[in-house]
Amino acid sequence: MNRSFSVFTVERTLPWHWYSAESVLRLEQERIFRRAWQYVGHLGQVAEPGSFFASRAGDVPVVVTRATDGELRAFLNVCRHRGSVVAEGDGRRESLQCPYHAWTYGLDGALRSAPRSDEVVREGVSLLPLAVESWGPFVFVRPTAEGESLRDTLGELWDALPVDGVAFHHRVEYAVEANWKIACENFLECYHCAVAHPGFSKVIDVSRDAYGLEEHRWHSSQYAPRRGEDAQGQFHFVWPNLKLNVYPGRPNLSIGPLWPDGPTRSRGFLDYFFAEGEDEAWIADLLELDDQVGHEDSALVARVQQGVSSGLLAEGRLLGESERLIAHFDRLIVEALSD
Numbered sequence: 001m002n003r004s005f006s007v008f009t010v011e012r013t014l015p016w017h018w019y020s021a022e023s024v025l026r027l028e029q030e031r032i033f034r035r036a037w038q039y040v041g042h043l044g045q046v047a048e049p050g051s052f053f054a055s056r057a058g059d060v061p062v063v064v065t066r067a068t069d070g071e072l073r074a075f076l077n078v079c080r081h082r083g084s085v086v087a088e089g090d091g092r093r094e095s096l097q098c099p100y101h102a103w104t105y106g107l108d109g110a111l112r113s114a115p116r117s118d119e120v121v122r123e124g125v126s127l128l129p130l131a132v133e134s135w136g137p138f139v140f141v142r143p144t145a146e147g148e149s150l151r152d153t154l155g156e157l158w159d160a161l162p163v164d165g166v167a168f169h170h171r172v173e174y175a176v177e178a179n180w181k182i183a184c185e186n187f188l189e190c191y192h193c194a195v196a197h198p199g200f201s202k203v204i205d206v207s208r209d210a211y212g213l214e215e216h217r218w219h220s221s222q223y224a225p226r227r228g229e230d231a232q233g234q235f236h237f238v239w240p241n242l243k244l245n246v247y248p249g250r251p252n253l254s255i256g257p258l259w260p261d262g263p264t265r266s267r268g269f270l271d272y273f274f275a276e277g278e279d280e281a282w283i284a285d286l287l288e289l290d291d292q293v294g295h296e297d298s299a300l301v302a303r304v305q306q307g308v309s310s311g312l313l314a315e316g317r318l319l320g321e322s323e324r325l326i327a328h329f330d331r332l333i334v335e336a337l338s339d
């Protein structure tokens, strides 16, 4: 790791109008979210043959199924009739029925039946299959057919699944009043931690010398030692929108995506995993700290959104060392959009 701070370079942020322009968001949906592997849920949601869950990849509705043949599949969750979203939530079912005119698809995607079937040509009609792969208990979907494997995308992270043997505990959904890139960039530096997260900084050593930053082709990692103990937190970010958090201490992990919800809002969720039968009081303590950090971050990114939307400044600055994971993310944005 480059630990020489003798030369402090300052880089530029992305152009600030990229954080509120509709045209940029349209390009991001097309060139980033349609093309990248994205976390959509976990294997526990489709453990049994005859189960499914609905999710999304960017603005693309997705349904993941396990049919009676046991195979894991993913489809565009869009009816081939007139385009309604088909499945909602998750559960055990033999088939998925569109709520609009009741076209019914098998969990293998094939159209099985439709009312007034003498008028419907069923042959060859199927939900559109999407690429699906799993990493440990985590399910990823990529809307476009072509692209590298999930394993190649995750690189070094693939073999270093941060926590083994944990079980799904619960999911938290959230929304923030900021462009999705502002929320990602906020996740990618801890320069703000000492200032804005006093509770977190009491537990974690956020000083520049202790807090490790690593960038890779498609992901970056932050290693955060616990004060006074030989334990380390890990905060990974996988392009384009995945957060993976491991707090120091007992086995724990949270993972989830963040999507644009219009140019100046984002939504996401985090799936929390703990050791089976973990002490609920210990979990509650961890969640309290995590929740506090989350609230602090929501306020920070909303303020940034207001600031960068003012229209009078073209861009800002990035610290050469402490914010180099943002520079890495921003380079990937530029690379994807100029493709």
Ligand code: FES
Residues within 6 Å of the ligand: 079, 080, 081, 082, 083, 084, 098, 099, 100, 101, 102, 103
């Ligand atoms: S849109 Fe799905 S059945 Fe008509």
Ligand SMILES: [Fe+2]
Residues within 6 Å of the ligand: 186, 192, 193, 197, 293, 296, 297
């Ligand atoms: Fe933060």
